[in-house]
């Protein structure tokens with residue numbers, strides 16, 4: 001029996017493959033999945049370019065890092081020039097103060113190839129100073145974590161699963177070809193399992209490969225030995241966690257949207273409800289917070305995103321869970337939630353009827 | 366007995382307010398059974414009920430002892446060629462048959478053999494490797510038939526299978542049905558033209574408005590129509606809507622159809638040039654006449670009543686359509 005079911009599931013996957021991977025309707029799933037890749041690749045290229053630029057400047061105007069660190073607000077222009085020499089970029093201008101006297105202001109930049117210093121002089125005195133470090137590996141990983149949790153999980157994988165799973169049944173109802181499946185000696189539950197497996201295959205392949213490529217683009221800009229060291233310490237662990245979280249997101253959201261597509265001919269409202277529910281998750285009481293996918297997915301993310309001060313508290317709430325669940329609890333919860341949704345969908349699928357007229361709202365009455 | 370019949374026991378199906386089929390009780394033996402009736406009479410609904418594509422609102426169905434709610438058992442021996450003309454995108458004729466055959470769990474080699482055989486049986490060998498999307502209407506009809514027979518079913522349900530076929534292919538297809546019937550299988554065929562199927566059918570089921578109006582061997586059905594004359598009345602009145610709804614409350618009234626002024630193609634020639642009216646179909650003419658008197662006394666202004674079934678031909682023409690309805 002099990003063997004028959006497996007054969008049937010495989011046959012369904014084969015039939016669905018074209019639709020889940022190559023449907024013209026599904027093009028935007030790829031756009032969603034690979035948009036952050038474009039972001040990280042261009043970020044990587046920009047950073048690399050900037051670093052090369054600074055290195056070239058440092059070669060032409062050599063400055064010791066120690067001297068750079070010694071600069072302090074209140075120094076005069078001459079003192080700074082004495083310590084660091086001529087800046088590689090400078091701008092001067094004049095301004096009149098309230099007594100109509102001319103005062104000189106200037107702005108100059110120094111670098112040792114790693115750190116950039118922006119200095120602002122007013123009447124020959126250093127009044128403001130900014131230090132900007134080149135992106136470190138740690139910073140880059142935090143950017144990745146932020147994008148992953150705020151955009152990738154919440155929007156890309158979410159809507160990607162909408163695009164693939166909602167249409168598994170609903171799309172065929174609209175195409176008027178669902179009856180072809182219902183006329184085969186296949187249990188409705190097996191049909192559901194086959195369709196779910198097909199959707200899962202597509203989304204997991206698309207989204208985990210995008211995750212992997214993003215990670216690659218991100219690390220690509222750094223010195224290979226530093227990257228190797230990082231990977232050897234915690235890197236591989238983080239990497240595999242991200243892949244696993246991506247796959248689990250497909251597992252969880254996939255089941256939800258499969259059920260939505262089975263229940264509703266017009267899925268906009270239920271999708272909006274799920275989106276809202278997942279969105280307000282951090283503001284819910286602890287008990288309700290646990291009835292969601294995003295809570296567990298974020299708990300599983302290896303680094304809580306963007307704990308930096310420059311992130312507004314509201315956004316910070318959205319991208320890192322309060323009181324995260326432990327790893328095993330999170331995985332188990334996602335599996336259980338998915339199981340519950342799939343069992344409900346399977347029961348529903350027994351009531352599935354062919355009704356190709358446009359005015360009906362449900363697929364299973 | 367049950368094990369070799371398709372049995373519908375007091376089956377009704379409503380689509381919300383709309384009647385699909387009502388109170389259908391049937392027992393279909395092996396051989397060719399034709400469901401005949403005009404558009405919207407419930408033929409497709411009945412076939413969808415038998416194959417579990419829709420569930421009955423009331424009543425029970427069993428196909429050779431198997432309930433339609435068990436597709437895993439039912440479609441081991443049932444094949445259904447539907448009215449729906451949609452196919453998965455991008456598949457060739459043989460890929461289409463093969464892909465869905467694989468769902469039965471048969472090994473690949475066997476599926477390939479069955480596919481080739483089915484395609485040969487419907488004469489589509491040359492077109493087998495072309496995309497279904499590029500098929501003509503008749504070819505799509507044939508590839509659907511091929512899919513229905515591919516797994517060699519004992520029960521074959523075919524919704525208007527002769528639609529769109531050229532005379533040669535039509536003859537071949539009919540020969541195929543006869544061969545299947547001779548092997549003791551069940552063939553259920555639908556059509557809205559009686560004389561398209563009456564020569565080949567062992568049994569005819571006439572449907573109208575969701576009801577079975579006559580059933581039996583073709584000769585029996587003919588005389589049944591004659592016996593029950595008149596079954597239809599055309600009534601001219603000032604409040605046709607009210608009359609139609611009152612009449613429809615009666616159990617024996619099968620159909621109440623509003624007729625716009627001067628409708629063409631009415632069965633009775635006398636009615637040409639009539640004003641607005643109602644066509645009532647009833648299974649109990651006497652009872653209906655009594656009701657009509659009551660309604661007239663109750664204030665509905667009835668201007669004229671004409672029995673519309675002056676002869677058997679008028680029934681045929683109305684129920685099944687005239688020559689022009691063929692095709």
Ligand SMILES: Nc1ncnc2c1ncn2[C@@H]1O[C@H](COP(=O)(O)OP(=O)(O)OP(=O)(O)O)[C@@H](O)[C@H]1O
Nearest residue numbers: 355357380383384385403404405406407408409410
């Ligand atoms: N999905 C549906 N939703 C609402 N009403 C429906 C639906 N399917 C069928 N009906 C109604 O049920 C009745 C019977 O329709 P059905 O399709 O069974 O007729 P049919 O005999 O097959 O007609 P045709 O010869 O045109 O194919 C019609 O009144 C039709 O409007």
Ligand SMILES: [Mg+2]
Nearest residue numbers: 408409410448
């Ligand atoms: Mg029909």
